[in-house]
Amino acid sequence: xxxxxxxxTGSTNPLLYIVILAFGIAAPFVMPxxxxxxxxxxxxxxFALTWDLQGGQMGYNSFGNIVFFGTGMYVSASTQVxxxxxxxxxxxxxGENTFIHATDEYFIGLAAGLVxxxxxxxxxxxxxxxxxxxxxxxxxxxxxxxLSVAAGEIAAGIDLIGAGSGMSTPVWPDAADSVIERxxxxxxxxxxxxxxxxxxxxxxxxxRFGMVLNAIRDDEDKAEAMGIHTTRYKxxxxxxxxxxLGISGAIMGNIIGFIDPVDVAFTGATFGVWMxxxxxxxxxxxxxxxxxxxxxxxIMQELFWTYFLGWQRVxxxxxxxxxxxxxxxxxxxxxxxxxxxxxxxxxxxVAVEDEK
Amino acid sequence: MDNILxxxxxxxxxxxxxxDGIIIGALFSLAxxxxxxxxxxxRIINIAQGEFVILxxxxxxxxxxxxIHPMFGIPVAGVVLFVVGYGLYxxxxxxxxxxxxxxxxxxxxxxxxxxxQLMNIMFGADVQIAEAGFGTSFMFDYxxxxxxxxxxxxxxxxxxxxxxxxxxxxxxxGQAIRATAQNARAARVMGIDTDHVYAMxxxxxxxxxxxxxxxxxxxxxxxxxxGLPYTIRSFMIVxxxxxxxxxxxxxxxxxxxxxxQFADYIxxxxxxxxFIFLLLVAFLVWRGRMLARKREVLK
Numbered sequence: 001x002x003x004x005x006x007x008x009t010g011s012t013n014p015l016l017y018i019v020i021l022a023f024g025i026a027a028p029f030v031m032p033x034x035x036x037x038x039x040x041x042x043x044x045x046x047f048a049l050t051w052d053l054q055g056g057q058m059g060y061n062s063f064g065n066i067v068f069f070g071t072g073m074y075v076s077a078s079t080q081v082x083x084x085x086x087x088x089x090x091x092x093x094x095g096e097n098t099f100i101h102a103t104d105e106y107f108i109g110l111a112a113g114l115v116x117x118x119x120x121x122x123x124x125x126x127x128x129x130x131x132x133x134x135x136x137x138x139x140x141x142x143x144x145x146x147l148s149v150a151a152g153e154i155a156a157g158i159d160l161i162g163a164g165s166g167m168s169t170p171v172w173p174d175a176a177d178s179v180i181e182r183x184x185x186x187x188x189x190x191x192x193x194x195x196x197x198x199x200x201x202x203x204x205x206x207x208r209f210g211m212v213l214n215a216i217r218d219d220e221d222k223a224e225a226m227g228i229h230t231t232r233y234k235x236x237x238x239x240x241x242x243x244x245l246g247i248s249g250a251i252m253g254n255i256i257g258f259i260d261p262v263d264v265a266f267t268g269a270t271f272g273v274w275m276x277x278x279x280x281x282x283x284x285x286x287x288x289x290x291x292x293x294x295x296x297x298x299i300m301q302e303l304f305w306t307y308f309l310g311w312q313r314v315x316x317x318x319x320x321x322x323x324x325x326x327x328x329x330x331x332x333x334x335x336x337x338x339x340x341x342x343x344x345x346x347x348x349x350v351a352v353e354d355e356k
Numbered sequence: 357m358d359n360i361l362x363x364x365x366x367x368x369x370x371x372x373x374x375x376d377g378i379i380i381g382a383l384f385s386l387a388x389x390x391x392x393x394x395x396x397x398x399r400i401i402n403i404a405q406g407e408f409v410i411l412x413x414x415x416x417x418x419x420x421x422x423x424i425h426p427m428f429g430i431p432v433a434g435v436v437l438f439v440v441g442y443g444l445y446x447x448x449x450x451x452x453x454x455x456x457x458x459x460x461x462x463x464x465x466x467x468x469x470x471x472x473q474l475m476n477i478m479f480g481a482d483v484q485i486a487e488a489g490f491g492t493s494f495m496f497d498y499x500x501x502x503x504x505x506x507x508x509x510x511x512x513x514x515x516x517x518x519x520x521x522x523x524x525x526x527x528x529x530g531q532a533i534r535a536t537a538q539n540a541r542a543a544r545v546m547g548i549d550t551d552h553v554y555a556m557x558x559x560x561x562x563x564x565x566x567x568x569x570x571x572x573x574x575x576x577x578x579x580x581x582x583g584l585p586y587t588i589r590s591f592m593i594v595x596x597x598x599x600x601x602x603x604x605x606x607x608x609x610x611x612x613x614x615x616x617q618f619a620d621y622i623x624x625x626x627x628x629x630x631f632i633f634l635l636l637v638a639f640l641v642w643r644g645r646m647l648a649r650k651r652e653v654l655k
Contacts, residue, residue, distance in 0.1 A: 061458045063465075131641040134648060138401055138457050142591055143640040149584065150633035157626050269469060276462065313473040320466030325451045328459050 024191045028184050035183040039255060041298045042194035046248050047275035048282065048290030049197050050241035055276065056284030057210065058237055059217030060133065064144025065245060066272035067128075067151045068121040070265035072246030073253035074161055075120045076113030077169045083109045091162040103173040110170075114189075114250050121246025122239045129235035136220070145268070152266030166260040169253050186255045193251065197244045198291070204240070205287055213237060217285075273320065274301075281323050283330030292331060360622055372500045373617035379506045381613030382513040383575070385605050386568045387586055388593035389517060390561035393524075396599040397537040397557045398453055403464040405590050406583030407471040408562050412437050412569025413578035414479055417486045426486035426574050430512065433566035441562025445555045453554055468583065475580040486573040509571045516567055521602060533557055585632055592636050595643065 027038045047065075054060040081090045085099050101109065132143055156164040172182045204210055212233045215223040224230050253259050266272075274297065282293020300319070304312040327334065336343050387409055394402050415436050416429025448467065452460040490504035524530035535543040536553045544550050572578060572586075589612055596611075597604030612635075619631040 061461075131644075132637070134644040135640055138461060139595075139640055139644070141458060141461055142401070142588075143637055146588055146633040146636040146640075149588075150630045150637065153627065153630035153633070157624075157630065273465065273469070280462070311477070314470060314477065317466050317468075317470030317473055320469065321448055321463055324459055324463045324466060325448060328455065 021195075024195070028187050032183075035187050036255065037298075037302060039183075039187045039190040041295065042190040043248050043252060044274070044278060044294040044298050045291050046194045046197045046244055047271065048278035048294040049194075049201050050244050051275040052279040052284055052286075052290045053201065053204075053213075053237050053241045054234075056279055056286070056289070057205070057213040057217065058234065059220075060234065061141045061276070062144045062238075063141055063268065063272060063276065064132075064147040065241060065275060066148050066266055066268055067144075068125055068242035068245040069249040069252070069271065070151060070155065070261075070267075071124055072117035072121045072249030073259055073265045074155065074167070074249075075246070076110075076117040076250030077167055077253050077259055078161060079113040079116050080106075080109035080170050083112060088160055091160070091167050099170075101170045101173060103175045106170055106173045106176070110254065114247055117250035118243045118247040121249070122243040125238045125242030126235055129238040130231070133231060133234040133238065148266060148268040148272050152262040152268065155261035155266060162259070162261075164261065166258055166264070168258050169256075171257075186251060189251050190248075190255075193244065193247055200240065200244070202287060209233070209236075277320055277323060280330055281327065283332030283334075283336070286330075286332050289330050289332040296331070368500050369621060370618075373621060374614055375500065375502065376506070377614030377617040378610050379510045379575070379613070380616065381606075381610035382510050382517075383568055383571055383609075384586075384589045384593055384613055385609030386513045386517055387565055388590040388597075388605055388609055389520065389602070390564035390568075391587075391590040392594045392597075392599050392605065393533070393557055393564075394561045395594060397533055398449075398554050399457065400449070400453065400460040400464065401457070401591065402558075402561065403461060403587055404468040404471060404583075405561075405565060406586035406588075407468050407475075408437055408441070408565035409569040409572060409586045410475065410578050410580065410583045411440065411471065412566030413486070413573035414475065414484070414569075415566065416570035416573040417484045417578065420486035420573075426488055426570065427508075429486065429570035429573070430567050433570040434563040435566075437566025437569075438559045438563040440566075441559035442555060444562075445558040449558055450551065450554065468587070472580055472583060479580065481580060483577045483579045484573070485577045486570075488574045503575075505574050509575045512571060513568070516564070517602075517606075520564065529553070529556055585629060588632060588636055592632075592639060596639065 024042070028035050031038070047069075051062065051065055054062050054065075078087055080101075081087050081099075084101060084105050090099055128147070132140065132147070135143055155161065161167050176182075176185075212223070212228055212230075215226070215228065216230050216234065220230055249265070253264070256264055259265050278293040278297045279290045280293070281297055282291065283289030301312075301316070304315045308315050329337065387405060391402060391405050394400055412429075412433035415433035416426040419429045419432060420426040444467065448463060449460075452463045488505045488508070490508060492501055492503045494501055524533060532543070532548045532553050533556070535546070535548055536550050536557075540550050543553070569578070593605055593608040593612060596608035615635070616628065616632065620628055623631060
């Protein structure tokens with residue numbers, strides 16, 4: 001196997017952090033028109049980072065992480081509504097007119113929804129993980145693919161949460177506009193969540209946990225033979241991903257304002273594949289790869305939507321094939337191969353016999 | 357639970373479900389056989405399998421639209437999909453054949469999305485049927501309906517399956533395919549052009565899917581987004597039966613077909629997809645548990 005260390009061996013230039021943080025803080029002021037796109041960028045970075053926690057670091061390629069995203073979305077929306085109204089009546093009416101959250105109700109509900117969505121998604125991951133993470137390789141990948149489709153179909157069949165016609169989230173209270181605008185508020189949530197995810201990943205990769213994950217990726221049987229309780233670590237890694245994904249789903253549901261079971265929540269064919277793609281594009285198994293991949297992918301995706309309208313999904317399918325076929329190592333992976341000294345790998349001088 | 361009682365009270369429903377299940381199972385087995393071929397020979401799990409099926413269905417549908425009987429769609433779809441499969445192999449698949457399994461999985465997943473969206477743009481998202489016009493029989497006082505096309509479908513799939521097995525067993529190419537599946541390197545040493553074998557295997561699989569799809573378009577209905585369930589069913593059949601186990605494939609295919617029909621009655625047709633996918637998850641987890649137990653015994 002080629003050298004795929006965790007990518008945090010070399011010290012990252014602190015300037016990079018400052019630039020990214022400055023961008024994150026300045027974005028709502030500098031480009032208010034694009035605030036939703038930038039919010040999505042942070043969520044995409046979170047997607048790629050949490051996918052890489054299994055796919056890149058642990059070697060468990062999941063197509064099913066979207067399940068936790070969708071679960072979080074539904075849990076949060078249901079909590080926000082059910083705290084003050086009757087959930088069934090809300091969904092029958094489409095959440096219109098008669099049900100209006102007061103300002104304090106809205107924010108208390110949202111806070112409760114965010115917390116609960118993370119916890120429920122994490123619990124679901126722990127439960128599913130105990131069975132599914134026992135599978136290896138392609139069986140795991142296809143099993144999670146089946147899970148993601150099944151989740152959407154099940155959500156579309158449950159009447160309490162709006163079934164196939166979807167569910168709307170509470171309307172932003174106008175009274176709150178005097179304090180903070182809706183877009184800016186959710187932007188801050190997205191940004192903070194993405195930063196928290198990054199810090200969590202960086203912390204995890206720098207210690208024993210990251211090493212165990214890499215050991216599982218490199219040779220699981222050997223890791224087990226060394227006395228590592230691999231199943232526990234695998235489930236823990238999935239639970240951590242699910243926690244962040246659940247919260248991101250809760251935020252996303254409130255940004256979009258309407259939850260469709262297949263097109264918004266359990267979007268196996270869009271977000272579900274994109275998170276895989278972003279991590280691979282940037283370079284899986286590295287800390288910065290998913291971040292870079294998410295940023296590039298998001299820009300490309302926005303361009304597709306602008307210039308290939310109607311053909312954007314075709315273009316995306318093509319993009320998957322191109323990336324997988326020509327750039328399976330990802331951008332950082334290829335760079336590392338060609339310029340190892342940039343990543344803190346020292347090259348031993350070897351006597352070259354024949355120079356041309 | 358009322359639905360289960362209904363099944364017990366009206367045994368005709370069970371007869372209907374079993375008959376439908378067996379016919380559907382024959383179709384699934386055919387597609388699954390193609391998947392097992394590609395998996396066994398090339399070590400690729402083709403996620404685009406279902407899209408090949410639907411593409412074959414559209415070939416039959418367009419023949420029907422043009423006034424030609426859709427039965428001719430079976431060979432035509434086979435030929436068209438063979439060409440498509442060969443083209444895809446030469447452009448995409450041969451680059452991922454010897455790569456990591458996940459890479460090929462993702463590449464065929466990309467192909468699946470690409471084909472799906474192209475079909476959506478070119479053919480529209482409507483549900484289409486290629487009407488064969490064979491009429492319908494009834495049994496038990498009109499309680500059990502059997503459209504004749506389903507009987508035809510069953511016979512044709514059995515015939516195609518048998519043809520395929522003989523071809524793989526007897527023909528020169530079939531021998532080369534089996535040799536490559538056993539040991540690609542040794543086959544290369546013995547002078548077999550494995551790249552050609554791979555190309556033929558992949559195209560042959562696409563052709564099988566195309567013929568299956570033509571039958572699907574006549575028996576059921578097609579639309580661009582219905583492909584993935586066929587992939588999942590094929591996958592499930594292959595792992596239930598194991599690679600290269602033909603009786604197993606037929607048994608698993610029929611079993612899944614019948615199980616699906618009963619699930620329709622019990623849980624309602626809107627949960628059919630969920631049932632298929634959850635069945636896959638449950639089966640994989642169960643299989644993982646059994647393998648783990650075996651491992652413990654070996655210790």
